[in-house]
Amino acid sequence: MTGIVIAIDGPAGTGKSTVSREVARRLGLSYFDTGATYRIATLTCLREGVDLTATSDVAAMVETMNVELVLDPGNPHFLLDGEDVSKLIRSDTVALSVSKVATNLEARPILQQMQRDTIAHEVEGGFSKGAGVCAEGRDVTTAIAPEADVRVLLTADEEVRVARRAGEGADAATVREAVLGRDRQDSTVSSFHEAADGVVTIDTTALTIDEVVSAILDLAEASRS
Ligand code: DC
Secondary structure: OOOEEEEEEOOOOOOHHHHHHHHHHHHOOEEEEOHHHHHHHHHHHHHHOOOOOOHHHHHHHHHHOOEEEEOOOOOOEEEEOOEEOOOHHHOHHHHHHHHHHHOOOOHHHHHHHHHHHHHHHHHHOOOOOOOEEEEEOOOHHHHHOOOOOEEEEEEOOHHHHHHHHHOOOOOHHHHHHHHHHHHHHHOOOOOOOOOOOOOEEEEOOOOOHHHHHHHHHHHHHHHHO
């Protein structure tokens, strides 16, 4: 039997990253934050002085960048030309520009293929030694891993999503714009508010992280029995 693939989708503030990482940790899987690939591509372009609105230039840069993904749920990190850029890709500079790359229709398919290849590698071997992968991101249940063993869409009321992010620092207005503004931008290329066929929706509004993790572990177990 090849490794399990668990795909988790959803907008900002649904607990997607925390939940996915914990699911991977509990099941001994690789943890793949697909959004990181868009962030690494953005950092690369910013460093190399590529105009982020120059669609083909960005795509050409993405095609040639040298990235290594270390999918350890205990310490996920990313190397660009051998340099650990895990912290840099979380900077405000990258966060403010990443939607330009995520909505670039020439660069996006290249990164999507990189993500599919990464998942295929993890079910055969990779960090998890073939146990499998928990992948998260806004189109993983649909465009990236439509055949995944478990496909979950996490949702939560808008106000709760904004409040969760506000709890991480920054002022309320900035957080509101960051969460809802990014939803608007990203929804031009991927639909992540409605579950596709076969995708289980978990409304996290009134649930703790542990409760969401347990629900996904139950789905994983059911998928293998
Ligand atoms: O989840 P995140 O903030 O790291 O995502 C970074 C950007 O990439 C954000 O604009 C959403 C986008 N993204 C995407 O379009 N598809 C994915 N599978 C993952 C992220």
